[in-house]
Amino acid sequence: MKLLKKILGKKEQAIVSPDDFWNWFLENEKIFFDVVNNQDDIEANFLNKLSPKLDELREGYWFLTGMFDDDTAELILTADGVIKNIVFIEEIVAAAPQIDGWKFTALKPSSDIENVNIHMADVVFSKDNLSFYSNEDPDYPDEIDISIIHDDYSEENHEAITTGCFIFIDNYLGELDFATTIDNVDFVEKDQITKELVPIEKLKNFLIWREKEFIEKYSGIRYNTEDDGYASLEATLENGMPLLAIVNSTLLEWDKKASHPWVLNIQIKYEGYESGMPDEETYALMNEMEDKIMALLPDSEGCLNIARETANHEREIYFACKDFRMPAKVLDQMQSEYVGRLNIEFDIYKDKYWRSFNKYDPPPQY
Structure with a gap:
């Protein structure tokens, strides 16, 4: 019986909590670091091992990895824009232990716009060919509704351009801000614009200003439903x-x-x-x-x-x-x-x- 147990090996512990996941990660982190650092078939040797462990905990975890600097590997856990999963991404990263040589990040961070250049289907997305303007509706004054203009946008390439623009904005603003601050986005051809164009690099400050206005207007407001009909x-x-x-x-x-x-x-x-x-x-x-x-x-x-x-x-x-x-x-x-x-x-x-x-x-x- 002892021989049989030895042959079968130790049964892996089920992942039922963030601590279980990080204990498993700690057991393998040196191997994973070498895989990422040496770019040794990262998908097979790291990501495909990580994915089922995260799935044991809950569905909806996505991830990115790479070298943060010469000595540090980074693992970014992302909800891929799914609002109901954001809090669980934040919690699992908050529970991460300090591991030398590793940086753990909850949700895709924002980037300096100078470093955001997306190439998709022979189309470039950068600050040089993207702009926006805000749409105001007096019936919905707090709604953040923007129109995005890409120099090459047309109805014929709508899907490719919109996909690339969303990826660009996600990288520029960061996952959390992109998922939570903008209420509506549409796309307009250059010959159909109705307002003065604003450079895309001003979008972040525009959203900060609108969010500040919103907080000042609604902070502390509560509603008591006790006497409602x-x-x-x-x-x-x-x-x-x-x-x-x-x-x-x-x-x-x-x-x-x-x-x-x-x-x-x-x-x-x-x-x-x-x-x-x-x-x-x-x-x-x-x-x-x-x-x-x-x-x-x-x-x-x-x-x-x-x-x-x-x-x-x-x-x-x-x-x-x-x-x-x-x-x-x-x-x-x-x-x-x-x-x-x-x-x-x-x-x-x-x-x-x-x-x-x-x-x-x-x-x-x-």
Whole structure:
């Protein structure tokens, strides 16, 4: 039996926490450093070993590596722009030990614009051929909406140019700022511009100024939902199934929606009845989970429960939040707690003026 154990080797420890991951990394860091330093088939000898370990911890980790300087290898963990994964990237890097010869970075950092030159499909993206201007809408004064102009942009090469521009801006601003500061981007041909062009190198300062304005306007704002009124809505889907919704109608009239710009959308899929409604057991379990979420995401912490819909074998629950980190952690906790009992998915996206909920507006009166 001892011989058999020796032949089979030691079973690797499962990765269930950031500490587990870093303990594994410590055991291999010298080998990994040499691979990166010598560029010894980095994908096979480092990245392909790293990926399954990170996947054990959770899905959604991406990574880049290279030499930071002559003596230091750098590992950058990135959420690839997925908002709900950002907090977990930040946490795993915060838990990293100090290792001589290694630098660990959460999210792709910003770069000096002089060093940002992207070449894709025979097209160059640099400060020399990119500019922008801001679009203002008096109905949405806090929204950051910009138009990007590339000298060679046209409808025919739209996909290639937009992809390259997004990569350029991601490198220039850094992953976190690009993912969280700009609300909308469109692309305009040079002969269709409507405003004076601004050099792309001024984009960073423009965003800092707009963010400062936003913080000064909305800092400290909280909303108490205790006395709000709720509306019960019924509808019929195109497939004939009923839809039931409960909506905080008072909250939807609030004039400071932009102070809570992050929408949390929770989806729970279930079998239920042929009508698309849940059975009694599932209904009770979903309500139990929703009560827990309400307790963990209170309005005093900047999380406002806006609505829930039940239809077509799915319940959706909506919150508007001041930040995206807390709701991501709470929903990750709920997924773990109800695994095998409820099929829970969630997304977090920016919607400063809550356009997602225009569907609950009453029909116009004529």
